[in-house]
Amino acid sequence: MRLFQFILFFFTGLQLLKVQAQEKTGYIPLTKQERQKVELLLSKMTLEEKAHQLASFYPNANKRLNIPHMQAGECLHGVVAAGTTSFPQAISIASSWDPSLVERVSTVIAKEARALGIHHCYTPMLGVLRDARWGRFEEGYGEDAYLVSKIGVAFINGLQGRGKNRFDKDHVVATAKHFVADSEPLLGANGAAVEISLRSLHEVHLPPFRAAVEEAQVGSVMPAHHTLNGVPCHINTYTLNDVFRKEYGFDGLGVSDNNDLRWVQDRLFATESREETIRKALEAGVHTELAFKQTWADKRMYGPPLVAAVKNGKVPVKLLDDAVRKVLEFKIALHLDEEENPLGKEMTELQKGTKDADVNADVFFSQIDGSLSSPRSNYKTVLNNPAHDALALEAARKSLILLKNNNLLPFKKSQFKKIAVIGPNADTIRLGTYSTQQPKHFITVKQGIETAVGKNAQVLYAKGTDIQHPKDTQLAEAVAIAKEADVCILVLGDDDKTVMENVDRDDITLPGDQDKLLQAIVATGKPVVLVLLHGRPAAIQWAKDHVPAILDGWFLGQETGTAIAEAIFGDLNPSGKLTVTYPRNVGQVPAFYNTLIPGRPRMMWGTTEGATYPFGYGISYTQFKYGVPKLSKASMKASETVFAEIEVTNTGKVAGDEIVQLYLRDDISSLARPIKELKGFKRISLRPGETQKISLPISSRSLEFWKDGKWITEPGSFTVMMGPNSEELKTIKLELTQ
Known part of the structure; x- marks a missing residue:
């Protein structure tokens, strides 16, 4: 009997040890054997091979050791690649105030990314938006830290997966960016210095990143372009190490923003040498470098300059090993060795078409589709899943905001015989920045209206004005069509040049001659519905005072026209709400609701203090x-x-x-x-x-x-x-x- 008990105890213990050995633990979930594999691979690498592991959005496989390639990509509101599903822009989907919807959306984005051979996404953008002049406004979720936290956590959970699904074959590594406070730059200028108190930093700008770690265990972090209280974010050990790692518990991957490691020295003049820059960045936990379209040469800091710095003793090899270890941990956690083409494409393929030059934002957006990814054989089936399109439509429906309605909406489909659809955004693709250049489809507002009314009404169309280069003849044509119609649907806002990274403004009126067009159409006396498709809060006080109905979609994604037509004709009851304050004019910027109580009452000459629309605002067809x-x-x-x-x-x-x-x-x-x-x-x-x-x-x-x-x-x-x-x-x- 005792022998039997001993044997039973012995084999039970062995089984327990086996289970424990297979159990995944740690911030990056790995088994004990997988961590041992990381150390074994690290011990076998040459110095040059280690450096290659730190290249993000660049070939980083190792054929000699069978280490797979980890491909990065942009996934702000859909994968930036041809034929993917385009969901509402970040600022738009946040207007749904629906974290469960956001998580379902990012789950689909992750699935499409993995099908396309993308494993690491540079998103979400967790900046707390306070300055409407800033060109990256549309990439964020709102002006309130609590709301940004809830939406951001949901997006991260969808990208990375939860529980057993975390980092599985249909999920990716998310990136919390840009760390930190880039959304409140001086003068509203992208990349401008940020000078704020530690209290504002901790209460306003850090909470979404804290939530990303504590509630979603975000896989990676990307520092911001700017200096924060004088220190470049890419070498800021206080924010990256003392706060993000030690206080919040982050233990993931740090990835640089594009070319920013080099610019610590070359633009911000915060270091004296390449060696000092590299050492300080690695000490701050920036493990990998994004240097888009840079060859394996001196402008790639974690390339030859890193190798040389380690060889001459200016950078300790331990810093390099720690960075490589993080990369290998994620490659194993994501099971990249099980992909159909785990080693990716040859480095020489990239070198042939690459110029050794700095790349501006326009080129980056247009060329990012030409990535190094190796799609799975079933990627077209994944991308063309009808359920993804249905979810994009649901997201557009829940994100659309009704700002004003003087009993004009909704229309009956047979109410008007002639409907004028006017505006530069009425019949063109408007997706916002960091969007695919080739969406699977896009329903314009004009197309949505035409489909909705069928043969019940005639739809007249005029562009009215070009946003970039307006012509007087366009305005006259639009006014003539408005006079002929029974009702006018005016679709205004931004294009892909008026709101984007590195394109800021010193004016928040509707760009170009759109205000002139708006006033001319209203002057015809015909009922007007204003539809806004845009990327930053616009100064629309005149419209609020003179237009009977206003619908605001920001950028609603591929199903834009369908959702807007449904709202106009009553098939959809709008339910979105603003996640930012709408200032009356640029003089009220920065604008946000949760201000500190002033020491004296404020008086404004010739105007009033209040915003056009407050944070959280949005009405309905019901009460x-x-x-x-x-x-x-x-x-x-x-x-x-x-x-x-x-x-x-x-x-x-x-x-x-x-x-x-x-x-x-x-x-x-x-x-x-x-x-x-x-x-x-x-x-x-x-x-x-x-x-x-x-x-x-x-x-x-x-x-x-x-x-x-x-x-x-x-x-x-x-x-x-x-x-x-x-x-x-x-x-x-x-x-x-x-």
Whole structure:
């Protein structure tokens, strides 16, 4: 009997050891054997072979050791490659206030990326947007750190997968960028220096990155172009190491932004030599380099200059080994050796067509499709999955915002005999930046209207104006068509030159002669629906005052025209809400709702202080009535969670979605606090006459603020606010005790 028990115990122990050996652990999930494989490969590499592993968006396979190639790519709102699904732009899909939708979208993006041979995506962009002049505005999710965190975490989880699906064959490594505070640059200029307090850094700009690590274990991080309080972000050990790694717990891959390692020395003049630049970047945990279209030569910092610096002792080999180790860990975690063509393309293929020159943004966007990726044999089946198109349409529907409606919308499909569709964005592809140059399809607003009305109405069309080079004859033609029509749908906004990386503005009016076109069409006296397809908040106060209906889509993706037509004709009840404030003019920039309380009341000569539209705003074809907010407890300890509750009723005649928002204000604090801060939200669907009770949690995390180098809470009174946007709020008091 004892012998039997011993044998049973022995084999049970062996089985347990085997299971433990196969268990994946760590920030980058690997088994014990896989980590041993990393060390074995590292020990067999030459110095030059190690350096090649640090090349991002460049051949990095090793045929001698059978180390696979890891391909990077752009996936902001769809994979930047021909024939992929184009979802609403980042600022647009955030307007859905629907993290579950966002995660489903990024799950599809990851699946298409892997089918195309892309394993590492340079997205999401987690900047907290505060300056409408900034050219990269459309790449972000909004002006509030809490909202950006929730949308960003959802996008990362979709890209990387959860649980057993994390980094599997249908998921990729996500990149939190740009670290940090690039969305509040001086003068609104991309890459400009950022000078802000540590308090603003921790309370406004760092929280989305903190959430990316703590809630989604984001795989990689990309530093920003600029200097932060005088220190280039690519060699900033305080933000990258002290905060991101030590405080938040990040243990993933650092990747440089394009050519920024070299520019630490050549543009920012923060180092004296290549060796110093390389050493400081590696010390800050920037493990790989993106140097698009740079050959294996002196302008590729982690190329020959790195090899030389290690050989002459200026860069410790341990720094190089630590960086290579991270790359190998991800290559194994992603199972890249199981791909159909794991070694990718030959380096010589890239060298032949590459000029050793700096590459500007326009060239980068147009050439990025010509990547090194090796698509799987079934990639066309994956890209052409009808479910992906259906999801793109769902995302467009939920992201579309109704800003104004004086009982003009929705139309009946037989209501008008002649419908004028006018504007530079009415019948052309508008996807926004970091988009595929060859979408699988794109439905324009004109096409959507034509499909919706069929033979019930005649659709007239005029461009009205070119955004870049307007002509007077275009305006006259548009006015003539407007006079002939019964109603006008005017589609205005941005093109791919007026809002993009490295293209900022000192004016936020509609670019070109679009305001002139708008006023001319309104002057005809015909009913006008203004549709905005754009990438930054526009100064549309005149439109708010004079146009009866305004729909805002930002850039809605490939299904733009279908979603807008559905909203115009009542097949869709718009439900999106703004994630940014719409300033009246550029003089109100930077504009954001959660400002600190001023020391004196502000007076403006010749105008008023308020924004055109506030954060969180958006209306519906139905009406929602909010009850009186209640708390599950009137007071709480820091260790407890209290729930804020409110009843919302659809008092209208059609079904609709509402986004219930929760804000908090610290009534008395040792430091001045914002007048309100978003701390919760929930998207709900209500039938006519239906009432739902919404419950949103409030924890000590909701009440904390950053002071003297740490997060703290202070006992006292807090105002709890609930409502449909950041201004129309109902309040109740909460007490935080010791």
